[in-house]
Amino acid sequence: MEDYKTVPYSQTTLTELMIPSYSNFGGKVHGGIILGLMDKVAYACAAKHAGNYCVTVSVDTVNFLAPVEVGELVSLLASVNYVGNSSIVIGIRVQTENIKTKEIKHTNSSYFTMVAMGEDHMPAKVPGLILQTRTEIKRFYEAYHRKELAKYYNQEQARIKNDSEIEEALRLISNERCRIELTEG
């Protein structure tokens, strides 16, 4: 019989104190530190659902909505939003807590696609997902929809990479802040 797991089964929270060595030249926490923590929590959540080793294949938009300060506690909340055959989409919400004021800030959210790998180093089938709440159904559907949009996006990207579209490209970027100074024939 096919294996299915619930969303709470693999839900994972990672909390880390932002120490001074994490800061950038502006005194805020370096974005790469947050990205690294996001990858770590996505891995833990995906591997738990899959019961297997996983790799990161794609990250769907990371917008930093507010800076993260040194001294804050950062919590990353991860849960499985969607499963394919061997892929798992993990939704991650990042929030910070000011230890003194207790103020909680939502700094960013993102979706990491992880693929489970078998002993043969090939993508391995993952358990299905049991959806128990309306929110879980909504998140699953949203991930399905993003996957459909990604197919369209990839087709468009392939189309505009074609050199024959250069005339159209010149027309579309004509109001952008660039100056064409061709150095080739």
Ligand SMILES: CC(C)(COP(=O)(O)OP(=O)(O)OC[C@H]1O[C@@H](n2cnc3c(N)ncnc32)[C@H](O)[C@@H]1OP(=O)(O)O)[C@@H](O)C(=O)NCCC(=O)NCCS
């Ligand atoms: C993961 C990997 C083995 C997949 O290889 P592949 O040839 O694309 O394999 P498949 O076509 O069978 O795809 C496997 C799954 O990955 C998904 N996938 C592949 N590329 C993807 C992408 N860019 N975005 C989202 N999903 C993707 C496929 O949709 C498929 O999902 P499904 O099984 O649920 O239908 C390969 O892309 C890889 O090794 N990538 C490097 C991963 C890595 O090392 N990450 C760490 C970087 S430091």
